[in-house]
Amino acid sequence: xxxxxxxxxxxxxxxxxxxxxxxxxxxxxxxxxxxxxxxxxxxxxxxxxxxxxxxxxxxxxxxxxxxxxxxxxxxxxxxxxxxxxxxxxxxxxxxxxxxxxxxxxxxxxxxxxxxxxxxxxxxxxxxxxxxxxxxxxxxxxxxxxxxxxxxxxxxxxxxxxxxxxxxxxxxxxxxxxxxxxxxxxxxxxxxxxxxxxxxxxxxxxxxxxxxxxxxxxxxxxxxxxxxxxxxxxxxxxxxxxxxxxxxxxxxxxxxxxxxxxxxxxxxxxxxxxxxxxxxxxxxxxxxxxxxxxxxxxxxxxxxxxxxxxxxxxxxxxxxxxxxxxxxxxxxxxxxxxxxxxxxxxxxxxxxxxxxxxxxxxxxxxxxxxxxxxxxxxxxxxxxxxxxxxxxxxxxxxxxxxxxxxxxxxxxxxxxxxxxxxxxxxxxxxxx
Amino acid sequence: xxxxxxxxxxxxxxxxxxxxxxxxxxxxxxxxxxxxxxxxxxxxxxxxxxxxxxxxxxxxxxxxxxxxxxxxxxxxxxxxxxxxxxxxxxxxxxxxxxxxxxxxxxxxxxxxxxxxxxxxxxxxxxxxxxxxxxxxxxxxxxxxxxxxxxxxxxxxxxxxxxxxxxxxxxxxxxxxxxxxxxxxxxxxxxxxxxxxxxxxxxxxxxxxxxxxxxxxxxxxxxxxxxxxxxxxxxxxxxxxxxxxxxxxxxxxxxxxxxxxxxxxxxxxxxxxxxxxxxxxxxxxxxxxxxxxxxxxxxxxxxxxxxxxxxxxxxxxxxxxxxxxxxxxxxxxxxxxxxxxxxxxxxxxxxxxxxxxxxxxxxxxxxxxxxxxxxxxxxxxxxxxxxxxxxxxxxxxxxxxxxxxxxxxxxxxxxxxxxxxxxxxxxxxxxx
Numbered sequence: 001x002x003x004x005x006x007x008x009x010x011x012x013x014x015x016x017x018x019x020x021x022x023x024x025x026x027x028x029x030x031x032x033x034x035x036x037x038x039x040x041x042x043x044x045x046x047x048x049x050x051x052x053x054x055x056x057x058x059x060x061x062x063x064x065x066x067x068x069x070x071x072x073x074x075x076x077x078x079x080x081x082x083x084x085x086x087x088x089x090x091x092x093x094x095x096x097x098x099x100x101x102x103x104x105x106x107x108x109x110x111x112x113x114x115x116x117x118x119x120x121x122x123x124x125x126x127x128x129x130x131x132x133x134x135x136x137x138x139x140x141x142x143x144x145x146x147x148x149x150x151x152x153x154x155x156x157x158x159x160x161x162x163x164x165x166x167x168x169x170x171x172x173x174x175x176x177x178x179x180x181x182x183x184x185x186x187x188x189x190x191x192x193x194x195x196x197x198x199x200x201x202x203x204x205x206x207x208x209x210x211x212x213x214x215x216x217x218x219x220x221x222x223x224x225x226x227x228x229x230x231x232x233x234x235x236x237x238x239x240x241x242x243x244x245x246x247x248x249x250x251x252x253x254x255x256x257x258x259x260x261x262x263x264x265x266x267x268x269x270x271x272x273x274x275x276x277x278x279x280x281x282x283x284x285x286x287x288x289x290x291x292x293x294x295x296x297x298x299x300x301x302x303x304x305x306x307x308x309x310x311x312x313x314x315x316x317x318x319x320x321x322x323x324x325x326x327x328x329x330x331x332x333x334x335x336x337x338x339x340x341x342x343x344x345x346x347x348x349x350x351x352x353x354x355x356x357x358x359x360x361x362x363x364x365x366x367x368x369x370x371x372x373x374x375x376x377x378x379x380x381x382x383x384x385x386x387x388x389x390x391x392x393x394x395x396x397x398x399x400x401x402x403x404x405x406x407x408x409x410x411x412x413x414x415x416x417x418x419x420x421x422x423x424x425x426x427x428x429x430x431x
Numbered sequence: 432x433x434x435x436x437x438x439x440x441x442x443x444x445x446x447x448x449x450x451x452x453x454x455x456x457x458x459x460x461x462x463x464x465x466x467x468x469x470x471x472x473x474x475x476x477x478x479x480x481x482x483x484x485x486x487x488x489x490x491x492x493x494x495x496x497x498x499x500x501x502x503x504x505x506x507x508x509x510x511x512x513x514x515x516x517x518x519x520x521x522x523x524x525x526x527x528x529x530x531x532x533x534x535x536x537x538x539x540x541x542x543x544x545x546x547x548x549x550x551x552x553x554x555x556x557x558x559x560x561x562x563x564x565x566x567x568x569x570x571x572x573x574x575x576x577x578x579x580x581x582x583x584x585x586x587x588x589x590x591x592x593x594x595x596x597x598x599x600x601x602x603x604x605x606x607x608x609x610x611x612x613x614x615x616x617x618x619x620x621x622x623x624x625x626x627x628x629x630x631x632x633x634x635x636x637x638x639x640x641x642x643x644x645x646x647x648x649x650x651x652x653x654x655x656x657x658x659x660x661x662x663x664x665x666x667x668x669x670x671x672x673x674x675x676x677x678x679x680x681x682x683x684x685x686x687x688x689x690x691x692x693x694x695x696x697x698x699x700x701x702x703x704x705x706x707x708x709x710x711x712x713x714x715x716x717x718x719x720x721x722x723x724x725x726x727x728x729x730x731x732x733x734x735x736x737x738x739x740x741x742x743x744x745x746x747x748x749x750x751x752x753x754x755x756x757x758x759x760x761x762x763x764x765x766x767x768x769x770x771x772x773x774x775x776x777x778x779x780x781x782x783x784x785x786x787x788x789x790x791x792x793x794x795x796x797x798x799x800x801x802x803x804x805x806x807x808x809x810x811x812x813x814x815x816x817x818x819x820x821x822x823x824x825x826x827x828x829x830x831x832x833x834x835x836x837x838x839x840x841x842x843x844x845x846x847x848x849x850x851x852x853x854x855x856x857x858x859x860x861x862x
Binding site: 057058059060061062063064065077079080081083084087088090091092093094095096097098099100101102103104105106107108109110118119120123124146147149150153157179182183186187188189190191260264265266267268269270287290291292293294295296297298299301302304305306308309 | 488489490491492493494495496508510511512514515518519521522523524525526527528529530531532533534535536537538539540541549550551554555577578580581584588610613614617618619620621622691695696697698699700701718721722723724725726727728729730732733735736737739740
């Protein structure tokens with residue numbers, strides 16, 4: 001039976017040939033399976049491109065160096081690396097691929113007030129706010145900035161009359177975010193000038209900064225001033241379900257947000273503003289145009305991908321999805337429990353009281369778990385809490401930088417687990 | 432022979448099953464083959480993620496709308512989309528993949544003066560300057576900025592004494608880049624103030640901006656002022672082989688560069704400064720920290736990938752490589768030939784003379800082919816050249832915005848072929 005035999009040999013040969021392809025196909029189609037590094041990383045790690053003159057191309061940064069039990073623990077900045085663990089879990093859901101020829105132009109959307117904003121970013125910002133219910137988007141202009149800090153300066157520029165004899169006074173209720181006075185005054189602008197605590201301000205023309213939940217102390221804030229000539233800028237960087245119950249859909253004239261605190265992507269430097277008035281939106285856009293001629297489109301597209309992945313987590317009732325705010329709330333509840341236990345064990349520290357109200361997003365009663373701890377050292381002989389903690393290799397930001405008592409410090413609650421655990425152990429041991 | 436028959440059926444079945452896998456494997460393993468769109472694009476184009484409520488996720492922007500023979504042609508801005516064609520040719524050589532969890536921290540390199548700079552960016556900037564020979568890097572600090580515009584402001588901040596009674600005077604020889612006065616004065620800073628043409632400046636304390644090759648007219652410039660109290664900032668955005676012969680390795684105190692003009696990636700908003708003095712570098716870094724708390728790490732990594740691909744093109748003598756500066760010079764030589772012919776055909780325009788000297792990089796004599804044409808309308812009855820051209824649906828920037836005669840206009844030479852060709856035809860037809 002020679003024909004049969006030939007046919008069998010061919011069949012066996014084809015099957016054998018198919019095996020490596022099956023294997024290869026599996027590897028190629030699962031490059032971002034947890035534990036498998038991406039082709040780009042492989043490139044950096046194993047195959048330096050020609051012409052790096054022997055030296056391998058250097059890898060992307062990983063943030064602050066890793067810590068050991070006797071390291072200095074730096075909780076001065078609100079570096080949100082706590083969220084890295086979540087994004088590793090999501091695999092390639094938030095991975096971005098940028099071809100070399102993409103988004104090379106200065107222009108993104110010539111018909112939009114914010115002509116340098118990528119349409120997918122605008123779309124995903126609106127979608128996420130509708131998903132969370134923390135801010136109104138209908139009838140608002142979305143503006144993108146290089147972090148919300150740039151949009152903060154843009155708002156001061158847009159709200160300060162160019163023809164005013166005196167700079168417009170910029171105020172905020174103490175304790176206020178330490179960057180507000182620094183960013184307002186570092187260029188000694190003739191348009192605006194820091195004027196301190198809103199509660200002690202006298203006058204009609206002002207810009208009041210309302211940060212809620214407040215940096216540094218997590219308090220829910222409303223504007224304290226009101227006058228026809230006064231304006232308010234609402235900094236809602238922390239108005240997300242992992243930090244505080246969502247009690248209403250905010251609908252202020254100017255609202256600022258950032259991915260740094262909502263998703264943890266501080267390195268992308270992307271913030272956004274929701275602005276009611278078209279002329280204010282136009283002037284804020286003009287500021288960004290003069291300051292940096294627009295905003296990184298690569299980071300806008302990455303932010304759009306990240307925000308989309310967050311919203312995707314809450315589509316339909318499928319609890320198997322990766323859900324950022326669930327992860328964030330679990331972590332923050334656990335960390336605040338650890339902190340309150342450590343403060344109690346130490347006996348020389350006090351913290352703001354925990355409050356709970358109904359969260360419209362979680363659809364249950366939830367506590368506030370601020371991104372920063374506003375820690376007070378109660379020991380009589382300690383007048384400089386930051387200095388006292390520095391002596392124990394814990395770096396925090398002193399209350400006096402927030403227009404408050406130096407017996408207080410601001411402590412970041414968003415660092416990596418290893419650093420946070422060491423901080424907790426050290427704090428509990430202080431007497 | 433039942434056994435034979437069974438074996439044959441199994442073999443045939445397995446071969447049939449293998450076919451689709453073979454096909455799938457081909458598609459997956461060649462996602463970036465020219466003409467095949469990437470998985471990311473496929474995702475956007477074909478498979479909107481769950482929860483986009485029916486609407487497909489929007490695609491990244493493509494810059495200004497495409498043009499037809501009767502469109503308004505906008506050559507007001509130096510939008511460098513001419514380079515898109517080159518980067519499409521390079522396939523995935525400059526493609527960047529960013530995992531969702533990468534570079535989330537504010538910090539990139541805590542030991543560096545510029546603590547937010549990605550090490551691969553620093554590495555590739557130094558490597559490219561060594562490849563081209565246009566600027567010294569040994570003994571210099573590299574600083575990254577959100578475009579060179581942010582670093583321009585950072586330099587003014589760093590060079591202006593904080594304790595001076597009067598703002599420091601900022602000057603540049605006319606015609607000067609139209610953004611210099613606008614960016615210097617828009618916040619009415621008490622630290623620095625625009626003081627106009629350097630040639631008419633009287634005094635000791637100043638900051639002189641030296642743009643070479645010069646925007647708008649392509650002239651090779653040196654500082655015109657010199658005094659112990661005076662400082663110079665050299666804007667070398669156009670000191671690359673596609674625009675001008677490389678005649679020396681520049682080694683000024685502060686030198687500014689940007690990917691917008693070197694590689695065409697304006698949308699990434701990445702510029703860099705080479706700074707000799709550590710204290711100046713520290714103050715410039717402080718400006719970027721206060722202004723935007725660092726610079727997009729996504730764009731820094733993309734710029735590093737792009738700069739690496741440019742340097743790779745000039746490794747060893749392999750002329751088969753994709754070479755950016757060869758592409759750029761070919762295009763600029765062709766476009767300037769077309770422009771001079773069109774001006775001659777029209778008879779009412781004049782252009783700067785072409786000059787040629789030896790280029791150390793190309794190792795041959797080369798002409799200057801500026802990124803902008805400094806075009807003069809010689810018609811007696813036309814005093815506003817920009818208005819005249821606008822009447823023929825050609826948008827340019829008027830000479831008076833550069834401190835010069837409005838009979839001159841600045842025309843971008845870096846737009847896409849279709850727009851440039853329409854501009855040339857229209858210009859040649861004007862009498």
